[in-house]
Amino acid sequence: MRARMLLNDFEPTVICKASKMAPTSGNNPSPSINLVIAGHVDHGKSTLIGRLLHDTNSLAEGKMAAVKAMSERRGMPLEYAFLLDALQAERDQGITIDTTQVLFNSEKRSYLIIDAPGHKEFLKNMISGAAQADAGVIVIDVEEGIQEQSRRHCYLLRLLGLKELIIVVNKMDLIEYSQRIFDHLKKHIIEYLSEIDLVCKAVVPISARDGQGLIDLSEKMPWYTGASFMDTLDQLPEANSTNHLPARLPVQDVYKFDDRRIIAGRIESGTLKIGDELLFTPSNKRAAIESFEAWNATSQKTKAIAGESVGIILNEEIFIERGHIASLSTDAPIETNVFRGKVFWIGNKPIIAGDRLKIKIGTAEHTSEVQSIENKIDLSSLEAIDADLLEKNDIGEVVFRTKSTVALDSFEKNHRIGRFVLIDEYETVGGGIVSMQGYADQRGLYDVTSKNIMAVSSRVDINAREAYNGHKGGIIWLTGLSGAGKSTIAMEAEHQLFSKGYQVNVLDGDNIRFGLSADLGFSPEDRTENIRRIGEVAKLFAEAGILVITAFISPYKQDRDRIRAIAGDIFHEVFIEADIEICENRDPKGLYVKARNGEISDFTGISAPYEKPRNPELIIDTGDQGIGESTTKLLSYIDEKFSI
Amino acid sequence: MLFATPIILVAMDRLDTLEAQSIYILREAYAKFDQLGLLWSLGKDSNVMVWLAKKAFFGHIPFPLLFCDTGKKFPEMYEFQKKFTAEWDIKLIVEECPPIEEIDPTLPPASRSAARKTEALKRLIKKKNFQSVIAGIRRDEEGTRAKERVFSPRGTDAEWNFKQQPPEFWDQYKTDFPAGTHIRVHPILAWTELDIWRYIKREHIPVVPLYFSNKGKRYRSLGDHDITFPVSSSASNVDEIISELESTKIAERSGRAMDHESENAFERLRTDGYM
Numbered sequence: 001m002r003a004r005m006l007l008n009d010f011e012p013t014v015i016c017k018a019s020k021m022a023p024t025s026g027n028n029p030s031p032s033i034n035l036v037i038a039g040h041v042d043h044g045k046s047t048l049i050g051r052l053l054h055d056t057n058s059l060a061e062g063k064m065a066a067v068k069a070m071s072e073r074r075g076m077p078l079e080y081a082f083l084l085d086a087l088q089a090e091r092d093q094g095i096t097i098d099t100t101q102v103l104f105n106s107e108k109r110s111y112l113i114i115d116a117p118g119h120k121e122f123l124k125n126m127i128s129g130a131a132q133a134d135a136g137v138i139v140i141d142v143e144e145g146i147q148e149q150s151r152r153h154c155y156l157l158r159l160l161g162l163k164e165l166i167i168v169v170n171k172m173d174l175i176e177y178s179q180r181i182f183d184h185l186k187k188h189i190i191e192y193l194s195e196i197d198l199v200c201k202a203v204v205p206i207s208a209r210d211g212q213g214l215i216d217l218s219e220k221m222p223w224y225t226g227a228s229f230m231d232t233l234d235q236l237p238e239a240n241s242t243n244h245l246p247a248r249l250p251v252q253d254v255y256k257f258d259d260r261r262i263i264a265g266r267i268e269s270g271t272l273k274i275g276d277e278l279l280f281t282p283s284n285k286r287a288a289i290e291s292f293e294a295w296n297a298t299s300q301k302t303k304a305i306a307g308e309s310v311g312i313i314l315n316e317e318i319f320i321e322r323g324h325i326a327s328l329s330t331d332a333p334i335e336t337n338v339f340r341g342k343v344f345w346i347g348n349k350p351i352i353a354g355d356r357l358k359i360k361i362g363t364a365e366h367t368s369e370v371q372s373i374e375n376k377i378d379l380s381s382l383e384a385i386d387a388d389l390l391e392k393n394d395i396g397e398v399v400f401r402t403k404s405t406v407a408l409d410s411f412e413k414n415h416r417i418g419r420f421v422l423i424d425e426y427e428t429v430g431g432g433i434v435s436m437q438g439y440a441d442q443r444g445l446y447d448v449t450s451k452n453i454m455a456v457s458s459r460v461d462i463n464a465r466e467a468y469n470g471h472k473g474g475i476i477w478l479t480g481l482s483g484a485g486k487s488t489i490a491m492e493a494e495h496q497l498f499s500k501g502y503q504v505n506v507l508d509g510d511n512i513r514f515g516l517s518a519d520l521g522f523s524p525e526d527r528t529e530n531i532r533r534i535g536e537v538a539k540l541f542a543e544a545g546i547l548v549i550t551a552f553i554s555p556y557k558q559d560r561d562r563i564r565a566i567a568g569d570i571f572h573e574v575f576i577e578a579d580i581e582i583c584e585n586r587d588p589k590g591l592y593v594k595a596r597n598g599e600i601s602d603f604t605g606i607s608a609p610y611e612k613p614r615n616p617e618l619i620i621d622t623g624d625q626g627i628g629e630s631t632t633k634l635l636s637y638i639d640e641k642f643s644i
Numbered sequence: 645m646l647f648a649t650p651i652i653l654v655a656m657d658r659l660d661t662l663e664a665q666s667i668y669i670l671r672e673a674y675a676k677f678d679q680l681g682l683l684w685s686l687g688k689d690s691n692v693m694v695w696l697a698k699k700a701f702f703g704h705i706p707f708p709l710l711f712c713d714t715g716k717k718f719p720e721m722y723e724f725q726k727k728f729t730a731e732w733d734i735k736l737i738v739e740e741c742p743p744i745e746e747i748d749p750t751l752p753p754a755s756r757s758a759a760r761k762t763e764a765l766k767r768l769i770k771k772k773n774f775q776s777v778i779a780g781i782r783r784d785e786e787g788t789r790a791k792e793r794v795f796s797p798r799g800t801d802a803e804w805n806f807k808q809q810p811p812e813f814w815d816q817y818k819t820d821f822p823a824g825t826h827i828r829v830h831p832i833l834a835w836t837e838l839d840i841w842r843y844i845k846r847e848h849i850p851v852v853p854l855y856f857s858n859k860g861k862r863y864r865s866l867g868d869h870d871i872t873f874p875v876s877s878s879a880s881n882v883d884e885i886i887s888e889l890e891s892t893k894i895a896e897r898s899g900r901a902m903d904h905e906s907e908n909a910f911e912r913l914r915t916d917g918y919m
Contacts (some may be wrong), residue, residue, distance in 0.1 A: 032658065060895035070907060086787025087806055088908040098809055100790045101783050103836055112834075124811035128793070131813030160813075241655065252671045257704035264700075266668045295703040296847075307656050309667035311702055322675060346811060360816045363675075421816040428811045428818065 032103065032110040033239055036133035038126060038157065040147035041118035043139045044170040046096050048208040049115055050080030052230075055215050058104055059083065080208070084115050097122055099129030108234040118149050123393050124346045126153065127431070130160055134239035137166045142205070143174055145185055146192060151379040155196055155395060156344060159433060161415045164199035166232055172221065173207040179223040195382050202232045242306040245269035245414050248333065249326040250362030251280070255311070262293050262311040263320060265363070268416035270328075272310075273303035279329035280320055281407035281443075286329060287314035323364030325407040325417065333407045333417060335443040338371065338558060340435045340609075341420065342411075343390065343398045347429030350389040351398065358423040359400065361408050361434075371399040371557075371611070398432070399609070401557075410436045438608040440524035442558070465545030469503045472642045473545040475538045475567055476634070479554045479613060480576030481605050482591055483583030485622040485630060486551040489576065492631045494549060497638065505541060507534055508551040522602050528559050535563030542570050547642060555604045557611040572641065574634065575616040578623045580605045659843050662835055663696065668815065669794055669831040670700040670778070674707065676819040677776040677827070681737065683765070683919065684709040686721045687866045688851050689780040692840055693832055694732060695849050708735040710777065712764035714757075715741065716868040724852045739768040754871045754901035755909050762917045766802045769826060776827040779919045784836045785897055788911050793818070794833055800824040802917030828919075837864075837896050838889045845882045856880045865897050873899040 037045045050067075053059050067082045070091060082091055090097050096117040104111045114133055116126040130136070136157045140150055157165060167189050175181050186203045193200045205224055206213035212220055215230045227235065247270030255262045272278075277288045292301035293311035304310045314320075325333050345351050355370040376387035376396035390396045411418035411433035422430040466472050476493075478486040490506045497504045513520075516533055520526040531554050541548040554560055564571045583605065584592040595603035602608040618637050620630050656664070673680060682697060682705070684690045697705045711725065729736050741760040751759055769777065783790040793809055795817035810818045821827065832840075844851060854863045861874035862885075875894060879885040897903050903910045910918075 059893075060898075061893040062895070062898075066907075073907075084787070084790075086791060086911070088911055089807060097807060098791045100787070101834075102790065103784060125809065128809075128812045252668070253675050255702065257702060257706065260702070262702060264671055266664060293702055295699050295701075305656065307661060307664055309664040309671070309700070358820075419814055421814060423820055426820045426822055428816070431813060 036114040038116040038153040039139035040149040043141040046081035050083035242269035246331040282405040285318040287316040341432035343432035345390040474570040484578040490551040531559040573616040666831040667700040682778040752905035758902040871901040
């Protein structure tokens with residue numbers, strides 16, 4: 001009814017009433033819903049928005065006349081897209097170059113409509129617009145169906161955090177409003193969305209140019225049983241607040257304009273109140289909130305919620321700087337120097353392993369190196385395919401290693417802190433969301449918890465031990481995939497070394513996992529702790545003059561590096577190299593089969609990462625040589641390094 | 645006590661959200677740029693911006709306010725400036741605009757007049773070596789402004805390359821740029837004219853009285869007296885302006901001559917560095 005009134009009744013007073021501001025409570029209207037309209041180039045996004053504004057009489061006086069004049073000047077029929085394509089170049093080329101925003105009110109509420117360009121060339125502009133959206137609409141031309149950018153935009157909207165989409169099937173007039181063609185396309189659309197874990201809220205057939213199905217149901221499509229586009233929008237839920245998530249306050253600045261020392265920042269999620277003890281990551285300093293400061297405030301604030309830009313005075317003057325993240329000490333963010341990101345790449349040069357990029361997370365900036373490109377998503381088949389690089393507009397998984405410790409959350413846990421932007425020199429070249437799959441929280445690993453301990457030096461010095469044993473002590477750290485041959489080589493080497501008179505001992509799963517680390521499982525955290533313990537034990541043996549050979553997968557570079565840091569020169573990293581295919585074929589313990597069947601989770605090489613050593617002291621390739629040869633290679637290395 | 649007192653959550657309304665976002669942007673600008681200034685045109689929007697800066701920095705605006713003086717503002721505007729520079733404890737830098745003869749003669753007349761301000765701003769930026777200037781433009785004012793970024797880089801001659809705007813998402817603004825370029829920061833880009841007036845009401849922010857109806861006319865947008873025209877209106881206080889705006893179909897900048905001289909007149913002005 002409302003639509004009929006709008007379309008047929010041009011009595012201005014009536015129309016003004018219908019398009020009046022959304023219901024408001026006095027002078028405090030609720031926040032509008034940010035709605036992005038995306039899709040492939042030329043599928044009719046700008047036309048849809050223009051027509052919507054026109055049909056709801058939301059345009060300023062004279063605007064339609066100006067657009068009419070612009071269209072006539074170019075010898076075109078009335079072009080609704082010109083309402084949004086404000087740049088002369090956009091109108092001349094008939095293409096949306098940059099994203100734009102327009103406020104629009106339905107009877108129910110107000111919307112900020114974000115028009116996102118569909119041309120591949122302007123994907124960065126599409127992202128700039130879409131990243132602000134609470135809800136998304138993808139426009140698909142019924143004749144062309146799901147095109148490359150339709151897919152890319154759907155996938156990107158999922159990455160940007162949207163969980164459901166409205167699909168508008170446009171240009172129904174071109175197929176004479178055929179239900180058969182629509183139903184066929186609708187089936188494809190729903191299938192595609194479900195494969196990328198998006199809920200399809202509705203598939204709405206319309207003709208934007210003819211104004212069919214937009215505001216009211218179209219008489220030309222009596223077979224359509226769903227709601228009109230406008231009504232579908234009005235059924236969208238309110239945007240979610242992030243109050244229920246763990247509290248996160250990235251520090252923006254520390255001000256000392258007067259005698260107050262104020263910590264300034266915006267609460268990205270959760271809530272804070274006076275008296276809360278804050279933990280600052282990565283400095284790991286703590287202090288409690290004494291007060292919230294504000295200028296010209298009528299009353300003293302006692303609490304603050306997500307979205308507020310606050311100023312806090314702490315009860316203690318601890319060192320804090322921009323980039324730190326404040327949280328409650330009971331639910332802190334992750335601390336790490338390595339993480340996996342699902343990245344959308346918009347740089348002109350491809351991204352490859354070894355690239356150095358600046359990463360911005362919250363208010364922090366970190367120098368990082370691309371450790372590896374894990375895969376690239378094929379947007380048609382949605383498969384993750386092996387890749388060495390991501391080119392402009394590609395999406396894929398990348399592992400980053402940072403110089404300093406980073407505070408972050410996984411995107412799943414907290415999307416406000418679990419996302420990052422990549423900068424190459426001056427340019428923003430990509431963005432991504434954090435996945436900690438396969439990587440551990442490193443919080444606490446670098447700190448000695450007990451404070452009242454002191455080193456006591458031994459009265460037997462290392463030279464005396466070496467002379468007694470006839471060789472140096474040290475750690476031979478074998479690392480490699482399961483099935484690469486670590487244990488076999490270790491046992492064979494131990495046997496031969498012992499025969500030669502070496503004081504030698506092997507640490508492997510059998511004597512560690514059942515004893516020292518019996519309390520640990522195979523999660524990334526537990527693996528890290530297991531390796532830490534083995535490293536410490538190996539160091540004690542080595543300092544006693546014994547040659548220790550360890551045989552553990554030890555997949556994380558940071559864990560091995562930590563042992564190198566504590567043990568120093570006596571640490572010798574030996575990479576036992578064999579392809580995953582070879583290891584999987586050998587599968588001495590039948591573990592790969594189980595991992596493939598999903599019976600074992602976090603299995604290195606299958607469902608958890610293996611990070612190859614960058615500069616090991618020795619590489620033994622067991623793929624093309626047998627146990628005998630491999631052991632000999634290790635023994636000659638030991639002879640060279642450990643004899644006196 | 646076994647249970648902590650539950651926090652009663654008060655949702656943020658539209659004005660709270662806009663205010664928090666603008667404060668966030670102002671603080672980002674201050675954290676990133678040493679040489680920073682805020683354009684105070686004396687209009688309602690820039691007064692709101694000054695107010696937000698007072699809030700962002702707890703009463704102490706840590707950078708100067710800039711005013712490009714065309715010499716053709718309304719007398720009420722100069723009076724307002726004098727009064728509130730003192731009252732708000734503002735560090736003010738005034739730059740005289742160059743005479744019209746020095747401006748590109750191919751521009752249509754009103755645009756040419758408005759371009760004096762751009763020229764003064766460019767000179768000021770050069771003289772004081774500003775890395776960044778904060779300006780109170782809004783997306784709903786005009787189509788090319790709707791396409792703006794919050795942190796918008798300008799070329800060496802202050803020009804806006806609208807075809808190559810940097811990506812901007814997740815509130816990670818562009819803060820890395822080669823020497824010679826500078827950044828326009830737009831803290832109230834997301835506000836509408838109605839938001840501005842509702843906020844003025846909520847916060848009791850003073851404005852130049854020309855906005856209120858006098859003999860059936862009022863100014864909706866303020867500029868130079870010779871190229872700015874009033875609209876018919878009986879709204880004589882903030883509440884009446886709010887109700888007027890809730891139902892009007894007249895564009896806010898309809899009284900600004902330079903917007904309407906040709907299809908792309910305003911785009912040309914902005915490409916060349918106008919706010």
